[in-house]
Amino acid sequence: MNTGRTPVAARTPVQEFARFAVRCRDRPLPAEVVADVTGRVLDVVGNCLAGHAEGGPAHAVLDAVRPWGGTPQAGVLGTADRLPAPSAALVNGTLAHTLDFDDTHLPSVLHPSASVVPAALAAAEETGASGARLAAAVAAGTEVCVRLGMASYLPDLRNSLFFEKGQHATSICGTLGAATAAALLYGLSEDGVAHALGVAASMGAGVLEANRTGGTVKRVHCGWAAHAGVSAAALARAGITGPPTVLEGRFGFFHAWLDGRYDAHALLDGLGSHWEALRTVYKPYPSNHFTHPAIDCALALRAAGLDPDDIVSAELGMPLPTLRTVAEPRAEKIRPRTPYHAKFSGPFTVATALLGGSGLGVGTADFTEETLTDPRRLALAAKVTCVADERAGDIFPRAFAAVLRVRTRSGALLEHRVDSSRGGPGSPLSHAELRAKFHDNATRLLTPGQAVRLADAVASLPTAPDTRALFTSAEGR
Incomplete structure (x- = not known):
């Protein structure tokens, strides 16, 4: 009998990711994952508000996208602007990475939340999703993102091959993580999520020369990844399809970016039972x-x-x-x-x-x-x-x-x-320190009372009926 599902033995990596993602949406998440996601959202929202207060590239991006117009679907943190979801994701993703204050997964050394969370927020607001749906999307998208990053870590190099080649793993892998999150919030099936990933694999990019000699473009990398992820999911929702072997194929993701060298075990082993995303650490200082x-x-x-x-x-x-x-x-x-x-x-x-x-x-x-x-x-x-x-x-x-x-x-x-920097695996930030970081960031744009109410709104996400309170609480003074 044809069930419409790919036989397990024939599943490709992207299909395994899609199956995992849909299970995150349709089944309860582990309590520690829900708590972790809530902290990630809090950190990103605070970074966005501080990034808005900083000005610079994020304001330039907002100035660029306002004339694009379109249906107002999602908010921009720190403003009353409402934009099409891909545009909102672009601005919020840029804000999230503006101060280089965003979290880091080890040992892949990429920043997953700055792309995945803005994409998820935009798609969640567009669809009126519940906080629980948002949390599932962030959890799945972050896990896909860091798994792709882990696959690029080669022990003989003691480094990610992305970084050895001067490529920004954060934005490249973040595009697929963002697409995963948005696809779940758009209600796509396993096949639909796989197609969203297949489309997104053609959209990720980023080079790191700005880290060495300057330029403002790197701060846009996470915004573009969030924008591309939401766009890929929307295209998949409309019927655009992607190749099932988009990751491992002869002309696929790993061959294009990493010359075909990747760790297949790190990519999929324990997917759904072992959460790599939980190894993501927070930054106490706004620097590389x-x-x-x-x-x-x-x-x-x-x-x-x-x-x-x-x-x-x-x-x-x-x-x-x-x-x-x-x-x-x-x-x-x-x-x-x-x-x-x-x-x-x-x-x-x-x-x-x-x-x-x-x-x-x-x-x-x-x-x-x-x-x-x-x-x-x-x-x-x-x-x-x-x-x-x-x-x-x-x-x-x-x-x-x-x-x-x-x-x-x-x-x-x-x-x-x-041997392990503050905030890292050997000395993680406490919840109180994370909340203090958020307060310092948020009050660059909000009053102390607004910052407290916003932090409380994020804390209540797992049981919130929708996510709109995040944006109404974060419009600024």
Whole structure:
């Protein structure tokens, strides 16, 4: 008898993802997954509001999409704007990644929530979905995203092949994660979700040169991934189909991006029973995650009594694969061109932390036009040399590690080593710290009372009849 379902033995990876996703929607999620999703949404919403207060590229994206017009389907966090769902996802995804404050999955080293959550919010509002439907979509989309990222991690490289090739895994994999989430909220069947993934595989992109030498385009990567994911799901809903072998095929995703090298076991083993998404960690500092252990080291030395004016030289030891992002080219890193570029500088972030920082140690107030030209900060950054550290390299990318050695005027050599940065696997942020991060971010645009009400609305998502309260609570003052 033909049941209309592909036999299990013949299932392709994309069909397995689709089956898993539909089960997330149609069956109860584990309690720990629901709790994790609620935290992801809270973090993204806070990052979006702070990103809106920051201005810059996200405002430019909003200015670009407003004239596109179309049916108002979904809101833009921090505004009263209502746009077509793909456009809203584009703006909110850009906002989510604007400050480089978004969460990170290890060891794939990608930021899943900044693409998946904005796509899910847009599709959920368009369809009037319940909070439980939204949570299921975020959970499934995030898992698909990080599984694709995990498949790119090759032990012989000790790194993701995406990053070795200068590709932005966050936006490439995030497009498929976003499509998964949107497809579930659009009510697509297993075949429909598979088609959405097949379509989305032709839409993901992103190169990382902006991390090294500047440019604002990287902040749009997550927005474009969210936009493309929602668009792919809408196309699948309308009848556009994708190839069933879109991931593993001769001209498929893995061949196109990774030269056919990928870990098939990491892709699918334990799918539905082992949740890779739970290994995603939150950022305490609004900078590239590779800088976080360095910030921790600098803060620890300062807390121990180190006077930054007493420093003659400093050596920052980091994993070799991270040096290309936060240490090279040196001239660009000791004198960053823009506040955003400074977030990707080991020397600048170390100098910032040694001088005291803000927020939870280093905060958004430390990356401004004023701090960028602060003579004391720049002079201290110029004293920092970045080198490869074997121990940190052995740990990477299961955690972010670093060592900071400082020589003082008296000739003393001070050292502090961190094997897992704050917020990482060895030192995760508590719920109270996550809520404090949200409050700091949200109150850049909202009143304290509005921020509390919005946090409460996110906390109630699993039982909320719809998601509209998120946007009415987040329109700004």
